[in-house]
Amino acid sequence: MSDKTMNLTLKIWRQKDAKSAGKLESYPISGISEHMSFLEMMDVFNEQQISAGNEPVAFDHDCREGICGSCSLQINGEAHGPDRRVTTCQLHMRMFKDGDTITIEPFRATAFPVIKDLVVDRTSFDRIQHAGGFVSVNTSGNTQDANSLPVPKVDADNAFDAATCIGCGACVASCKNASAMLFVSAKVSQFALLPQGKVEAKDRVLNMVNQMDLEGFGNCTNTGACEVECPKGISLDNIARMNREYMKAAIKKD
Amino acid sequence: MSVLDSKVPEGPIKDKWTNHKNHIDLVNPANKRLIDVIVVGTGLAGGSAAASLAEMGYKVKAFAFQDSPRRAHSIAAQGGINAAKNYQNDGDSTYRLFYDTVKGGDYRGREANVYRLAEVSANIIDQCVAQGVPFARDYGGLLDNRSFGGVLVSRTFYAKGQTGQQLLLGAYSAMNRQIGKGKIEMFNRHEMLDLVKVDGKARGIIVRNLITGEIERHSAHAVVLATGGYGNVFFLSTNAMGSNVSAAWRAHRRGAFFANPCYTQIHPTCIPRSGDYQSKLTLMSESLRNDGRIWVPKNKEDVEAIRSGAKKPVQLSEDERDYYLERRYPAFGNLVPRDVASRAAKERCDAGFGVNQTGEAVFLDFASAIQRYGKEQATVLGEKSASKERITELGAAVIKNKYGNLFQMYNKIVDQDPYTTPMMIYPAVHYTMGGLWVDYNLMTTIPGCYAAGEANFSDHGANRLGASALMQGLADGYFVLPYTIGDYLSDEIRTGPISTETPEFEAAEKEVRERISKLVDNGGSKSVDHFHKELGKVMWNNVGMARNEAGLKEAIAKIRSIREEFWKDVLVPGGADELNPELEKAMRVADFLELGELFAKDALDRNESCGGHFREESVELDGEQKGEAKRDDVNYKYVAAWEWNNDPGEANLHKEELEFKDIELKTRSYK
Incomplete structure (x- = not known):
């Protein structure tokens, strides 16, 4: 591996707390290795800030392997930055070049208020899940044998693909309407495709969509930006499926 | 005389759990509504416990430091979950899963707990399927299985390389229903900073609201800690950045014994480190060893040529490669347990055969599997005269279907394509088998304080088998703890609500506030990460994959001095009354600096090699097992449970002697 290093200018959104106004601040940073992950670059930046007696930048992160969905960041205007099918923690500095200016902002949406700097509140996503993102089965263990109900492989695979959503919110941040349709439709689809989810399908889709609207997310106008920026490649087909499910439920609600 | 009572029920091992459940006192539904239970941590164990307890009727308060319960680090588990379903008709059974787990743990787990784990494993799969967890299926629509290390059957259920994610989202959905x-x-975004005891019983916790910095008191009739493992004591590990020992450590300081802290799993297949800025290590699932073959070059010249880039690994012929696991362990080959595979990689790299620039990497190669699957597919498709390119294409598609996301992850991190060149891997800290000591009911030595999942010590002995962590987390949370806790809570129905306005809560809160003030006002000169990295270096070099007396004594001295320096010179920017990630880290590292010492002390006390704990003084000197780890059942067949005594170095040792009635103690051989 070569060891190319680069000098960069970071323009970072700084905001003291939810009530204060924020603004972009510029910082130079040097000697960044191309093998660093983006968040490791942020760690180096923060260590330098601490040494200099400044307050480090707050950002959400945890697993650093692209699965927990904690990390966010709008990097040069794109959710999770310029690479495709990665979260910010998997983005590597080899995607940038010496002399670049990198603008780093929080995910922006009415339903994702800023808490501090780059940290936003995404509990609206949790509340949508509370409204119906489950199968009503008790955890007794006395359910029927797992193999008593075969599921066609293609349905199981499609359900899995929908279920790989990590709830990061990139879809919302990428959408000009700040719509959460891709997120909500991923969960609705997972259950709609499996026999276990069919029993409550109608209530689920109606309740989840209702909660989505209450949280202040926008509508879907089929621009497809969400699918492009989704780190897990959740397909727009899910939105189409949710629309069908919703129509069916709205018409045939008993 | 030990004060430890494991409360293992009498009777034959296969009847113990059933009989025990039948005799646990039940709490009537009207009374359950009056009983509060606190669950700290929302991973597989905590999430499933919170959901189950709420469903049974208890009033549950659940806490997570993450912004959503769905982000707990169980989410990152890749490979799968074991269950004795015997769907593959390969001779699996509850007994075999029990046997494999006890043997895999190198005979340092508690038999009765392990048997129960094996017994409830099948229910977990039923439960998860009913919840809509999309496990992998075959073309007949039935559930698929794969093999994992240390076993000879195929009992691992999986959802590509994201099994932990799917299971956690299942538990999260069960929680959502109750929320x-x-x-x-x-x-x-609430972190537990202390456990509160009233009259000797766990009665609540002190937490910090991570957004506002407010210190809150929460009371309950019982407290469940499902706060995961402490691998981050090594700084670099496959754990999430926030994973920490603080909840368990604070309970330890309040009287919960800490068991076998030195039992650490160093996972063989992780992406090697690349530089000093490295913040964490990334696991490549053990399931890859089903199809990947591990090797290094036979000759040093080839090692040099590969390191310098003069040769590519694919240019080496079969004769020039040393498939050292297949050579040393013909019966299990690449599927030996994790501890064995890790030590074998270290042995080759220490001998100078490491294949990257740091000399700390071996190859994990899929070329054979791609050819094998490619030929199979060509036959299925009737392409009898398929070209080599066509076979490679077909084989790569099969591999992609099985491990696509792992290959993509590797590619993004390392910038190399594992379909065409072998992966480079090296062992990394992954899981801690040690944890809070618990009895058969999963209660710690503090009445009313329970520990579940990785936070307890109970099931994996000195080494955990692959795909067993998910099994244990969900077994504890869905099927064990919700029952056993009734045994304790049935005596609490007349207690009434627990007040937080008592001297005990007052005192605990005061201590927490003082600790925070001390850190925020310290005005030192070095960051928290500086100390964490120093600690990690000592842990990895002296308390890592190979340990010896001199090194451990040195580690203890060094950790004490780092700890002293930390409290003198740490710099925590920002205030106490705001979102302050540096303060959060400082609180966690302060506890790691105490745990680290106990960890080394435990490793020093255990002068035998067992599972993940390898003492250089204790190896087989001759015979077929020459050079392998040597266990000492005469002197060390016990659980080391440490009692806090004002200083980690002064902890008192209590021993729980292990009894093996149903499995014969044998030298663990994978030859």
Whole structure:
């Protein structure tokens, strides 16, 4: 591996707390290795800030392997930055070049208020899940044998693909309407495709969509930006499926 | 005389759990509504426990430091979950899963707990399927299985390389159902900083609201800690950045014994480190060893040529490669347990055969599997005269279907394509088998304080088998703890609500506030990460894959001095009354600096090699097992449970002697 290093200018959104106004601040940073992950670059930046007696930048992160969905960041205007099918923690500095200016902002949406700097509140996503993102089965263990109900492989695979959503919110941040349709439709689809989810399908889709609207997310106008920026490649087909499910439920609600 | 009572029920091992359950006192539904239970941590164990307890009727308060319960680090588990379903008709059974787990743990787990784990394993799969967890299926629509290290059957259920994610989202959905009904009150971005005891019983916790910095008191009739493992004591590990020992450590300081802290799993297949800025290590699932073959070059010249880039690994012929696991362990080959595979990689790299620039990497190669699957597919498709390119294409598609996301992850991190060149891997800290000592009911030595999942010590002995962590987390949370806790809570029905306005809560809160003030006002000169990295270096070099007396004594001295320096010179920017990630880290590292010492002390006390704990003084000197780890059942067949005594170095040792009635103690051989 070569060891190319680069000098960069970071323009970072700084905001003291939810009530204060924020603004972009510029910082130079040097000697960044191309093998660093983006968040490791942020760690180096923060260590330098601490040494200099400044307050480090707050950002959400945890697993650093692209699965927990904690990390966010709008990097040069794109959710999770310029690479495709990665979260910010998997983005590597080899995607940038010496002399670049990198603008780093929080995910922006009415339903994702800023808490501090780059940290936003995404509990609206949790509340949508509370409204119906489950199968009503008790955890007794006395359910029927797992193999008593075969599921066609293609349905199981499609359900899995929908279920790989990590709830990061990139879809919302990428959408000009700040719509959460891709997120909500991923969960609705997972259950709609499996026999276990069919029993409550109608209530689920109606309740989840209702909660989505209450949280202040926008509508879907089929621009497809969400699918492009989704780190897990959740397909727009899910939105189409949710629309069908919703129509069916709205018409045939008993 | 030990004060430890494991409360293992009498009777034959296969009847113990059933009999025990039948005799646990039940709490009537009207009374359950009056009983509060706190669950700290919302991973597989905590999430499933919170959901189950709420469903049974208890009033549950759940806490997570993450912004959502769905982000707990169980989410990152890749490979799968074991269950004795015997769907593959390969001779699996509850007994075999029990046997494999006890043997895999190198005979340092508690038989009765392990048997129960094996017994409830099948229910977990039924439960998860009913919840809509999309496990992998075959073309007949039935569930698929794969093999994992240390076993000879195929009992691992999986969802590509994201099994942990799917299972956690299942538990999260069960929680959501209860949160929606108001049965669980969820506290995101709240971190537990102390356990409160009243009259000797666990009665609540002190937490910090991570957004506002407010210190809160929460009371309950019982407290469940499902706060994961402490691998981050090494700084670099496959754990999430926030994973920490603080909840368990604070309980330890309040009287919960800490068991076998030195039992650490160093996972063989992780992406090697690349530089000093490295913040964590990334696991490549053990399931890859089903199809990947591990090797290094036979000759040093080839090692040099590969390191310098003069030769590519694919240019080496079969004769020039040393498939050292297949050579040393013909019976299990690349599927030996993790501890064995890790030590074998270290042995080759220490001998100078490491294949990257740091000399700390071996190859994991899929070329054979791609050819094998490619030929199979060509036959299925009737392409009898398929070209080599066509076979490679077909084989790569099969591999992609099985491990696509792992290959993509590797590619993004390392910038190399594992379909065409072998992966480079090296062992990394992954899981801690040690944890809070618990009895058969999963209760710690503090009455009313329970520990579940990785936070307890109970099931994996000195080494955990692959795909067993998910099994244990969900077994504890769905099927064990919700029952056993009734044994304790049935005596609490007349207690009434627990007040937080008592001297005990007052005192605990005061201590927490003082600790925070001390850190925020310290005005030192070095960051928290500086100390964490120093600690990690000592742990990895002296308390890592190979340990010896001199090194451990040195580690203890060094950790003490780092700890002293930390409290003198740490710099925590920002205030106490705001979102302050540096303060959060400082609180966690302060506890790691104490745990690290106990960890080394435990490793020093255990002068035998067992599972993940390898003492250089204790190896087989001759015979077929020459050079392998040597266990000492005469002197060390016990659980080391440490009691806090004002200083980690002064901890008192209590021993729980292990009894093996149903499995004969044998030298663990994978030859």
